[in-house]
Amino acid sequence: MKKIGVLGTGTMGAGIIQVLAQNGYEVAIRARREASIEKGLATVSKNLDRLVAKEKITAEAKEEIMGRIHGSTDIAIVKDADLIMEAAVEDMDAKKALFKELDELCKPETIIATNTSALSITEIAAATNRPDKVIGMHFFNPVPAMKLVEIVKGLTTSEETRTTIVELAKNLGKTPVDVAEAPGFVVNRILIPMINEAVGILADGVANAEGIDEAMKLGANHPMGPLALGDLIGLDVCLAIMETLYKEFGDTKYRPHPLLVKMVRANKLGRKTGVGFFDYS
Ligand code: CAA
Numbered sequence: 001m002k003k004i005g006v007l008g009t010g011t012m013g014a015g016i017i018q019v020l021a022q023n024g025y026e027v028a029i030r031a032r033r034e035a036s037i038e039k040g041l042a043t044v045s046k047n048l049d050r051l052v053a054k055e056k057i058t059a060e061a062k063e064e065i066m067g068r069i070h071g072s073t074d075i076a077i078v079k080d081a082d083l084i085m086e087a088a089v090e091d092m093d094a095k096k097a098l099f100k101e102l103d104e105l106c107k108p109e110t111i112i113a114t115n116t117s118a119l120s121i122t123e124i125a126a127a128t129n130r131p132d133k134v135i136g137m138h139f140f141n142p143v144p145a146m147k148l149v150e151i152v153k154g155l156t157t158s159e160e161t162r163t164t165i166v167e168l169a170k171n172l173g174k175t176p177v178d179v180a181e182a183p184g185f186v187v188n189r190i191l192i193p194m195i196n197e198a199v200g201i202l203a204d205g206v207a208n209a210e211g212i213d214e215a216m217k218l219g220a221n222h223p224m225g226p227l228a229l230g231d232l233i234g235l236d237v238c239l240a241i242m243e244t245l246y247k248e249f250g251d252t253k254y255r256p257h258p259l260l261v262k263m264v265r266a267n268k269l270g271r272k273t274g275v276g277f278f279d280y281s
Contacts (some may be wrong), residue, residue: 001168002026004142005106007098008087009040009071011234011272012115016085017042021068022144023172028078029071037071044069047144077103083168085137087115090210090240095119103128110163113137117237118184118244123153131156135165139174141233149174150185177220183214183240183248191229192241195255198226203259209277219238227277231270233265 001174001205003026005015010179017040020027031037048062057065066112070077078084084102088094095114111133116122125134125280136152149169155163162178179185184192207215213225222229230238239261263269263276270276 001082001164001195003028003081005030005081005084006087007031007078007084007087007102008115009043010087011141011237012041012139012143013087014047016087016115017069018065018083018144018176019139019172020085021065022048025068027069028081029069030073030075031071031076032073034117038071041066041069041071041187045253048058048139049255059173075101075105081106081110084110084112085115085120086112089238090119092119092123095124099124099134103130109133110166113165115139117188118194121152122156123154123180126152132158133161135161136181136185137165137169138187139171140157140187146174150174150179150187150189151176152179152181152185154181176229183245188241189245192238193245193254195226195233195238196228196242196254196260199230199257199260199263199277202227203257230260231276231280233270234272235260235269235276239264268279 004020005028008028008033017027017029027209029037031040031041041254045066048065050061051057052059077174084106086098088098098104099112111264113135115138116136117138121134121136125131135157136150138150138152140146151162151169151265152163166176183189201207201212202209209227216222216225219234239256242256243256246256266271268275271280274281
């Protein structure tokens with residue numbers, strides 16, 4: 001596997017692009033807008049600058065890594081990729097349309113992996129004529145720092161596809177964990193309702209945002225508090241995951257808190273818009 005196509009240059013896409021290029025893969029990125037490609041490249045460049053400043057990599061190594069990344073708004077850039085990583089918007093209809101397009105475009109042997117946080121791999125795979133080569137490869141934010149990759153086989157994913165993706169995760173220095181297809185898989189089914197609960201605690205006035213986060217950092221030894229973590233993940237992503245859990249399980253314990261909904265309506269999405277439960281401007 002030499003050339004990997006990445007669709008999406010948002011928070012997760014940019015992290016995936018960095019990790020792939022740092023590990024020697026040629027990365028072809030496709031985004032809908034030129035500005036998105038530039039923003040993705042700028043994120044990778046800034047992260048690599050941090051590594052240069054910490055003397056973890058040299059300035060020359062940074063240039064080599066950046067030289068392995070090429071972007072275009074034309075989806076044809078990923079046509080000859082050996083593997084596609086999809087990290088686009090978390091919306092089932094959008095993903096199905098994209099997978100159908102990729103299926104028609106790519107080599108028959110190309111595996112198409114999705115970084116979906118909670119959606120059904122089986123349903124996405126059914127939009128293609130290669131359901132055995134569609135799999136979930138779920139990274140965690142910030143991608144360069146987080147070791148876990150959830151490997152999610154859909155009902156139709158082949159064992160050969162799973163083995164290939166497990167090997168890729170290891171080559172990227174990550175620890176793969178097999179999980180069955182289920183809403184939110186393992187981590188998000190635990191983590192996102194916890195963040196939703198923290199939003200409820202804030203709305204109830206039990207403690208302020210700083211207090212809630214301090215309590216969970218010092219009382220549960222979490223590296224960051226749940227509200228800061230929601231801001232890091234993106235409150236829109238947290239809401240989309242809660243909605244999927246609520247819809248799929250039909251259990252009111254997964255109901256998104258109205259304050260979370262309001263934050264998203266106000267475009268207070270966390271770090272990516274400069275403000276969420278905390279201010280990043
Ligand atoms: N991008 C890239 N790398 C980053 C980064 C970022 N935004 N933030 C931190 N890092 C890297 C640093 O470069 C550093 O790497 P080195 O050790 O190689 O130098 C490492 O992470 C540690 O960073 P710091 O020492 O600066 O900061 P820290 O010790 O406070 O750790 C943290 C920062 C890793 C973010 C830590 O607070 C943490 O683990 N937080 C929890 C993150 C988490 O739970 N993520 C999962 C979210 S759920 C998800 O992503 C799934 C989903 O589908 C929604």
